Amino acid sequence: MSRVVIEGGAVVAMDDSGTEHAEGHIVVEGDRVLSVGPGRAPEQDVPVRHVDASGCVVTPGLVNTHHHLYQWATRGYAVDSDLFGWLTALYPVWAGIDEEITHAAASSGLAWMALSGCTTAADHHYVFPRGGGDVFGAVVSGAERVGVRLHAVRGSMDRGRSQGGLPPDSVVEDLDAALAGTEEAIDRFHDPAPESRVRVAVGPCSPFSVSSELMRQAAELARRRGVRLHTHLAETVDEEEQCRAEFGRTPAEYAEDLGWLGDDVWLAHTIHLSDKAIARFGETGTGAAHCPSSNGRVGAGVAPVRPLLDARVPVGLGVDGVASNEAGGLGHEMRQALLTARAKYGPEALSVRDALWMATRGGARCLGRDRELGSLEAGKLADIAVWRIDGLGHAGIEDPVAALVLGPLPKLERLLCGGEAVVHDGHLTRTFESDLTHELRRASARIKEVAR
Numbered sequence: 001m002s003r004v005v006i007e008g009g010a011v012v013a014m015d016d017s018g019t020e021h022a023e024g025h026i027v028v029e030g031d032r033v034l035s036v037g038p039g040r041a042p043e044q045d046v047p048v049r050h051v052d053a054s055g056c057v058v059t060p061g062l063v064n065t066h067h068h069l070y071q072w073a074t075r076g077y078a079v080d081s082d083l084f085g086w087l088t089a090l091y092p093v094w095a096g097i098d099e100e101i102t103h104a105a106a107s108s109g110l111a112w113m114a115l116s117g118c119t120t121a122a123d124h125h126y127v128f129p130r131g132g133g134d135v136f137g138a139v140v141s142g143a144e145r146v147g148v149r150l151h152a153v154r155g156s157m158d159r160g161r162s163q164g165g166l167p168p169d170s171v172v173e174d175l176d177a178a179l180a181g182t183e184e185a186i187d188r189f190h191d192p193a194p195e196s197r198v199r200v201a202v203g204p205c206s207p208f209s210v211s212s213e214l215m216r217q218a219a220e221l222a223r224r225r226g227v228r229l230h231t232h233l234a235e236t237v238d239e240e241e242q243c244r245a246e247f248g249r250t251p252a253e254y255a256e257d258l259g260w261l262g263d264d265v266w267l268a269h270t271i272h273l274s275d276k277a278i279a280r281f282g283e284t285g286t287g288a289a290h291c292p293s294s295n296g297r298v299g300a301g302v303a304p305v306r307p308l309l310d311a312r313v314p315v316g317l318g319v320d321g322v323a324s325n326e327a328g329g330l331g332h333e334m335r336q337a338l339l340t341a342r343a344k345y346g347p348e349a350l351s352v353r354d355a356l357w358m359a360t361r362g363g364a365r366c367l368g369r370d371r372e373l374g375s376l377e378a379g380k381l382a383d384i385a386v387w388r389i390d391g392l393g394h395a396g397i398e399d400p401v402a403a404l405v406l407g408p409l410p411k412l413e414r415l416l417c418g419g420e421a422v423v424h425d426g427h428l429t430r431t432f433e434s435d436l437t438h439e440l441r442r443a444s445a446r447i448k449e450v451a452r
Contacts, residue, residue, distance in 0.1 A: 063363025126155025
């Protein structure tokens, strides 16, 4: 197996001991980390490729816990709307996606995330227009094209407008079709192996677009097949009011009634939670995908990140769909998470290392992959980001983690996924940014024409 030695830069391992080296090294063999330590690497007894990390900080690859990649084709819509107004405007547009548009959007979105340090992304795809082709497979092929890991959440909706939901009837499925499509996605794509590049999770969209029966049966399906569960929850005050009016429960209580709390579940947004709900998340090991930029874009609120962390809830970061976060990079969410938490809870609410933890270890815990991802330790997968912090944007910041989180997002010297370089000197290695740009422009123009 090929061996790579990364040395000369600061190393932030994000392990349980908080290991950091002002100058350290990492040895990679094949797709695994062989060793991590201070100073230069010992002489190796086999040929190696060296990566000079001088002037860099080396961290685990970042983990995105919530996204909607198809939305890369619909940026810039409903820019001043709240969530329900934004969804009302965009659902008819999304009814026009197809396999080609979805592949262009997914490839572009994953590429942009890779350029922001992300090696693993969870994508929640729940729009399946009639005649749209294999849109779920198009997301998977996008990840293969870019070279990153994908947790493909097979979403579903069975409450269209005719049944009191928000989405048009043309993009929803009936219960049996939704469950069958979900099981088919698991059969086609789910790989449970430790080094897996693609895993599938079960993900009915949200309480206001999914029936109680679909939520309940989806949870049963996931546990029968040994895969994880994901949905949106407690994102807005409107959702809470509707949930109380319709079910007599808060969204968190409703989710628990349906079997949707547990250490195999992670939930997106989780903004409007009571102290009791936060405690139940911690007691059950239920994860939270924190999406600070998207939450701010639609005015949904600020998630209680500090109380969640204090309750030992696994908290990861999410970009969310770029129709509600046009920036689209996961690295930027570390700074945004820190700033929004401090704005609500004070200057000690979140440290720079808390922000990096959520982007790495916290995300890996949400996805059930803490044994494989999220830290630089011997035996773990070699998903590694080498960030250049020796330029004007970071000059004078002594703490490399502060430079990474608080400063402008650095250029990537390298991004390794399973030991393979997917970004080199700030450029993608498997595909060309110019090709992706052309395809995305064409996809955005096509869906805009369909929407008319």
